[in-house]
Amino acid sequence: MDVSRTTLRLDPWPPEYDSAVQFADLESESAGTVNADVETRDWQPIQPDSVGDYEEICFVDGVRRIEARVIADSHDKMIHGLFGSIGVGAVRVRAASASFTGITVDRFLILGEGLLQKEQIEVGEHTLVFEGLASAQNSPIELLGELQNLMRTREAQLGKVLSSQNVCVFADGPLTYFASTRDEVVGIIKTIHIPYLTQKHFSVVGRLLPGQRTPLFAIEDGKYNRYSWFLRLAVGRKLDHILAGVIRLEVRAALGLESARRIANFAAHELPRFVSSPARDVRAPQNLAPVGNLETELRHRLGDPLLLRRGIEKKLLEGVQA
């Protein structure tokens, strides 16, 4: 019996990144109206030769961690909560030097059903303050969403501070959280779940060579109108799927088409040199080397999870015994 089989290709990211990725990126990827003709009608890979005119590039990123989940003793009701930490920071690249900047760590005690409580946890000689945050929600996944929101908001704040005429800021994920529409901030979406484009247009993505981008297309959902494009950073292995090594970038539509094109060309020219290798980062090449190191640094700054957990347990025990 002759059965033609479908060729399967590998998504090279380890499966454990799935949940986080989807959670992070799906939030704004509901496609509105897509207009593929904003830059050109002739859809071909574009190889930009402009060097761009930014003096500095910043990569903004954040990490979050649940230190402990709790359930509040509140009458007959089950109220979920969590102790969470978030770290946000950036890598500043100027000439031939890269350094960390603007790293902050914040900690929260998020409780459902509008319950607000702040906790001070003793770890060694230090007192860590977990700020209280009351959530209207009450499911564990929704509370995690709150923590994610806090992280995204802080990333956006840092991105806004860093952005200026001479600085191009690359943020992690879509630009949903950026309140201002005029900052020259570029969102990098590392995993592509929705093609946005028609089959005809999307086929160009598969033909991109490293350093090439697609023409810009507009995504208009009435709320966060933006220009977007695909960029190939590197070529994946033969068994990797066609989009391994491709990222989607976006800028706010309010910047104007000309600025968007300039930024798109700059990104296509600059980003491939920051590509990581699979030996260094399992999420290579999409997860750029500076971002990978920033995440490691941020996780490190969150502190030792075991120590924090012990501190929280001690505090909770005191509450139980009181």
Next chain:
Amino acid sequence: MSVEIGKVLGTADSQPLDFWIAVPIQNIVQLDDVVLVRRSLSDGVEVTIYGIVDGLIARHEGAKLDSDVFLAEQGVLPLTHAVKAHVTVTRVEPEIFVPPLPGQPVYRAAGLDRDQALFFDAMQKKFPLGLARDGGVVHGNFEFLDGSRGAHINISGISGVATKTTYATFLLYGVFHSELLGAERNNTRAIIFNVKGEDLLFLDQPNQSLTSDAERMYANLGLPTGPFDDVSFFAPVKRGEEVLIPDTGTRAEGVTAYCWSIEEFCKQRYLRFLFADADAETSHLDAVIDRVEMHLANEDVSACETFLDLKTIIENNVDSWAPLAAAGTRSAFLRRLEAAAYRVGHLIRSKIEREEVHRIDWKRAQMTVVDIHNLHDRAKRFVIGVVLKRMFEEKESVGTARPLVFVVLDELNKYAPRDGWSPIKDVILDMAERGRSLGVILIGAQQTASQIERRVVGNCAFRVVGRLDMAEAQHGEYGFLPAASRVRAGILKPGTVIVSQPEIPIPLMAQFPFPAWATRPSEVKRAAAGNPFRKFDK
């Protein structure tokens, strides 16, 4: 003022006797820096932990792969530099051995703190060993040199980097120019054997090549800059010359030609020193030598014109003087005597005019330089053996340790080798073991301490190494050097030594200045400023 250079780090174990410091990148911390950290205990006691930096490590933090350094240099990967320093603890005050806590500030010890760290504060009498990298003086405890608590110095180092003899003379210079000796200063003596070249024949001449840097070093050490001022020079008489003139190449004036009379040779029983090669099978030979010496001491040798005549007397009588010895032993004795007569004969003469002038008199001046570099090995041994034996016997007969006599002897491996026995080894061993109580201080030097009789090195309170051969540095004799110092001993520059002394648990690196005295004719300051008649004064 002690300034903070870093903090005790917490990623490596901090222990009472060694710990690590994290050093901010802008702070310059180097090997040999003296540091301290204070820890307050919960009972109110403050413990001060002193130590020395003996290791430094710099790394990229945040790098996972070796090639990350390229990415960092291209501005792709954000990495940070981290420097950490390892500290070996030298002292804990009071003696409560607790580890310093991570995060505690570490200071570079200066002034009194530095003296405390290195035990200099407890030294009642100190002499300069050199300068540390930080410019501070490295002191030696004189009580461990003058015999009160210990004695002797042993110096190891490869030849050709002018370290061993130069350092030995520098140490003497420091001792003679300090207040340590007090009233005995004028009577304290030093005997230096010049075994190579004629470097030591200009000790009394200022060095015109002395740089201002070296002068500054002398000033830092609290020493004047100048030559030794009371030196007498002895060189062997020239072979084949009737007139007794010294056999030297570069300097003749002010050098006394030395030799011994046949009579003294017989009476004082110097014969044994003609047979001073270290030899395994000497016990039978010794018996013959003993017998011959005994008879010679009572023999009338006034008729002997030369040493050859004396040799003939011995040859004619050896059978009757040592009848019990085997014929083979007697002929072995004669064979060696024959060889010795050829090499040493010219130093043993008859009818010496003003004999006392040509005798090596180590009391004549503060420093006595005995040149032996031109002599054959056998003759060198003879001279060293005779001079040391006489000096030792004189000290023994006086019976008091003071004033001290310093003996500088290079190539100790020849005279006190690990294997075999010889009369010189006997004298040197005696000096090493009993010299402390007799006030005879041995400053011995050699290329390789591993080839020296263990008891000689073992009795030295101070051990010094200059540049060492890497393989040699691995020998057990250098066990006092921590691993890092052993490696450094392989790359030490001339003028730098590592000194180990009792009380200080870690050897210290010391730099000593270029000699202020000339070491070759070209360095001699002609028409030296000051007193032009100085050399006629004696």
